[in-house]
Amino acid sequence: MEPVKVGLLGLGTVGGGTARVLQRNFDEIARRAGREIRIVHAAARDLPPGQIPEGAEGIPITEDAFEVVNNPDVDIVVELIGGYSPARELVMRAIANDKHVVTANKALIALYGNEIFSAAQEQGVMVAFEAAVAGGIPIIKAIREGLAANRIEWIAGIINGTGNFILTEMRDKGRSFGDVLAEAQALGYAEADPTFDVEGVDAAHKLTILAAIAFGIPLKYDRCYAEGISRISPEDVSYAQEFGYRIKHLGITRRTGSGIELRVHPTLIPQKRLIANVNGVMNAVLVKGDAVGPTLYYGAGAGSEPTASAVVADIIDVARALTSDPENRVPHLAFQPGSLADLPILSMEDVETSYYLRMNAADRPGVLAEVTGIFGKLGISIEAMKQKQPAEDETTVPIVLLTHKVAERQMNEALARIEALDAVSGPVVRIRMESLG
Amino acid sequence: MEPVKVGLLGLGTVGGGTARVLQRNFDEIARRAGREIRIVHAAARDLPPGQIPEGAEGIPITEDAFEVVNNPDVDIVVELIGGYSPARELVMRAIANDKHVVTANKALIALYGNEIFSAAQEQGVMVAFEAAVAGGIPIIKAIREGLAANRIEWIAGIINGTGNFILTEMRDKGRSFGDVLAEAQALGYAEADPTFDVEGVDAAHKLTILAAIAFGIPLKYDRCYAEGISRISPEDVSYAQEFGYRIKHLGITRRTGSGIELRVHPTLIPQKRLIANVNGVMNAVLVKGDAVGPTLYYGAGAGSEPTASAVVADIIDVARALTSDPENRVPHLAFQPGSLADLPILSMEDVETSYYLRMNAADRPGVLAEVTGIFGKLGISIEAMKQKQPAEDETTVPIVLLTHKVAERQMNEALARIEALDAVSGPVVRIRMESLG
Structure with a gap:
């Protein structure tokens, strides 16, 4: 089958990430999509000479984005320039040229989505915009398809990472808004003009899109109320905490009897609440459906590759929808049947984890040395240890240990030797640990 | 366009929920799917006479599920009987009869999925199984489509609600495993034979499915290691906590260099970690992709309507994939363009929320009475209040209040009156509150 040919507008943070992900996971993506996905033309302005982003090597790069949009070889135009103009004109031209469009541009969709979708529908092409809301979290797909059985009741989301970073720092360290904002700007989280982030404009764009797909209404950005976080003081953060609350900058949309x-x-x-514990630059969206109840979606809401993850998922979706014969549907097991890999499953003995261990040992000197000696000989290192107080009438004390990572085979051997000690009574309790970091 | 005709096998907890959701949200679902979805035939055994579940009224109900599977009028067979047999034979017959299949049966997919998908692929029909893992959470769709750009590195999930309920109770109340299990059985969370839940069999079924779609490998249930929670003691739960950890029953699958x-x-x-705070019967799945980083999906993992939510989403997906012309693709805004509703957006004055309020008041008797008097007159009730200590050299004290729900219009009026008081200096800080319950 023919590769899907992509024209990429923009090679900045998200455009560069998209080129890199498409290249790095080229085989894996082809195994899923059932065909290859290739960038055939790209547009970028002010690219320093010789600074071709990884994944865009060998691809013709033009300064005139309209060249890409007018290239008859391109199947899907991926708009990653941002802003209103010329993004809007480029997208409308792509649609008129009978090309499918993938975009990460929330401002464009929130303000001009009605016009764009109407043109796309008339032309019979698709416009996909998963990356426009909550970056890498597949929230558009979750609401539009995964929860399609539900009458959505409300949505509440942390959908601006910069704002959440500022509020998290204010709470954790008692810092002021202005102080943290300055740091966020230095770290590159916030723009030099932070208005879009901290005054809620960016979140309002995203919420407008979520409301439309949740309730089946047109996009109504001009009706969205937006209030920022710039007036939140450290006292308010601390008082809220005294009452058992946290302050989050939320986008909320709810269906009521009157509107x-x-x-x-x-x-x-x-x-x-789980969403109250979403910290730093992370995003999360809580959706309440009448059948499913509350569901929550959490992940990185911005950044090069997280956003690229959503852009590429949209490209694959569009590619799959171009035909829906059995060869091109979403495969049952995500990968095309001929592309399954027969990777071996590891035996538990080969799995490495950290361990929590608890044992009952005689309450006399030297026992701890015997136990730790066994670990030492087998190369197992101990991260933390507590010897508990013996209960009254007890001649043994519980010893609780956390170890660093070790293969289960080694741990089995160590525990067999420890359980054979005279000073240790009964089996050692063993629970595996994962940092999930 | 013709309605999609569904044959429903099973009218128990999930089957009954599916009939109910399809009926209750009939219009909303048709607006999304672009066509009506109708149950035309159902199979149920031992249905008490006159006990037709809501949503199944007027539908022919047979005791012989094969009648439904052989009904030429049925487009999609929805298997909600559970277990291995006759579910397996029914699904294989449905495929042979050229019907698409939707199932919630994790045991069936984990053990016989390879054979089932291979038959479906050959016949050109779809078998959808979103409800088989984590109930209403659209985790199959998220991994298979939403994260399709990623090389998945690992997945860790709380995918058995009963087990999580037991561990949560053990931690919160220091209870023993056996004690909580007995309660779970009484509440109907755990089966009379709880082995599948507490020994990890059910979680292993689900994890087998997640691993296949994450890594593009066949289903290998017989290679899955399963260890239950029956040997976890209250001491271990409490010691783990002392070290800053929680014990969760996790399904973990990870790609390593060797397998x-x-x-x-x-x-x-x-x-x-967010997932450590997923409590009670709720499920959550944490997925690490190379591009997107960690994402987490949280919701109800079982129950009548949460599971039905996933079943119906699958029916809609299959219906949409039957053709992929512009009229039948996933609509841009989730609902078909002709089906958008022009619901009004409420002005903020009409929105009701609770409030956090902070004001600086003169440190003298009677001020609190003036303030609360204003709230009383305007019908605003106070949930909690704290008068803070005045700072040295200060003649005012901060008063912090939480109110019950009130329309913003009322609150605006109250704050205008309070700010006009001589005893209150400066503006009142006002932050809205949501319980998100």
Whole structure:
């Protein structure tokens, strides 16, 4: 089958990430999509000479994005320039030229989506925009397809990473808004003009899109209320905490009897809620459906490769939808049947993890040395240890240990030797540990 | 366009939920799917006479499921009987009869999926199984489509609600495994024979499916290691906590240089991780992709309507894939363009929320009465209040209040009156609150 030919507009943070991911995972993506995905033409301005991004080597690069959009060889135009103009004109031209479009441009979709989708529908092409909301989290797909059985009741999301980073730092370190904002700008999280992030404009763009797909309404950015976080003080953060709450900058949209709520503002939420524990630059979207109840989607809401992850997923989706014969549907096991790999499954003895261990040992000197000696000989290192107090009438004490990573085979051997010690009674309790970092 | 005709096998918890959701959200689903979805034939055994589940009224119901599978009028067979036999024979017959299949049966897919998918591929029909893993969470779709750009590195999931309920109770209340299990059985969370839940068999079924779609390998249930939670003691739960960890029953699958790890066992994880805070019967799956980084998916992993949510999403997906012309693709805004609704967006004045309020008031008797008097007159009730200590050299004290729900219009009026008081200096800080419950 013919490769899918992509024209890439923009080779900046997200464009560069998209080229890199398409190249690095070229085989894996072809195994999933059932065909190869190739960038055949790219547009970038002010690219320093000789600074071709990884993955874009050998691809013709033009300064005039309209050349890409007018290239008859391109099947899918991927718009990663951002902003309103010329992004809007480029997308409309691509549609008129009968090309499918993938975009990460939330401002464009929130303001001009109605016009864009209407042109696309008339022309019979697709416009995909997963990357426009919450970066790498597949939230558009989750709501539009995964929860398609539900009447959506409400959505509440942390959908601006910079704002969440600032609020997290204010809470964790008692710092002021201005102080953290300056750091975020230095770290490159916030733009030099931070208005879009901290005044809620960016979140309002994204919330407008979420509301449309949740409730089946047109995009109504001009009706979205947006209030920023610049007036939140350290006292408020601390008082909220005293009451058991955290302050998060939420986008909230809700169906009520009289209409749709569509609002972005700082919000106190109970600290026991999972979403209250989403910290730093991470995003999360909580969706309440009438059948499924609450579901939450968490991940990186911005950044080069997280956003590229969503862009490439959209390219694959469009490629799959171009035909829907059995060879091109979403494969049952995600990869095309002829492309399954017969990787071996490891035996547990070959798996390496850290361990929590608990044993009962005689309450006399030298026992700990015997136990740690066995670990030492087998190359198992100990991360932490506690010897608990013996209960009254007990001649043994519980010893609790955390180890560093070791193959299960080694641990089996160590535990066999420890259980054989006179000073240790009964079996050693062993629970594996994962840092999930 | 013709309705999609569904044959439903099973009218128990999940089958009944599916009939109910399809009926209740009939219009909303048709707006999304672009056509009506109708149950035309159902099979159920031992249905008490006159006990037709909601949504199945007027549908012919047979005791012989093969009648449904052989009904030439049925487009999609939905298998919600569970177990290996006759589910396996019914699904294979449905495929041979050229029908698409939707199933929630994880045991069937984990053990016989390779054979089932191969037959389906040959016949050119689809077999969808979103409901087989993590109930209503669209995790199959997220991994298979939403993260299709990624090389998946590992997955760690809480994918058995009963086990998580037991561990949560053990931690929160210091109870023993046996004690909580008995309660779970009484509450109907755990089966009379709890082996599948507490010994990790059910989780191993689900993990086998996740590993296949993550890594592009065949289903290998017989290679999955499963260890249960029955030997976890209250001491271990409490010691783990002392070290900053929680014990969760995780399914873990990981790509390593030498093969795939595939294992279900109790696991200590740092309590600061979001997944460590997934409590009770809820499920969550953490997926690490090379481009997107970690993403997490959280929701109800079982139950009538959460599972039905996934079943119906699959039916809609299959319906959409039957043709992929522009009228039948996933619509841009989730609903068909002709089906968008022009619901009004509420003004913020009409939105009701609770509020956090902070004001600086003169440190003298009677001020609090003035403030609360204003709230009382406007029908705003106070949930909690704290009067802070005045700072040295200060003649005002901060008063912090939480209110119950009230329309923003009322609150604006109250704050205008309070700010006009002589005893209150400066503006009142106001942050909205949401319980997200």
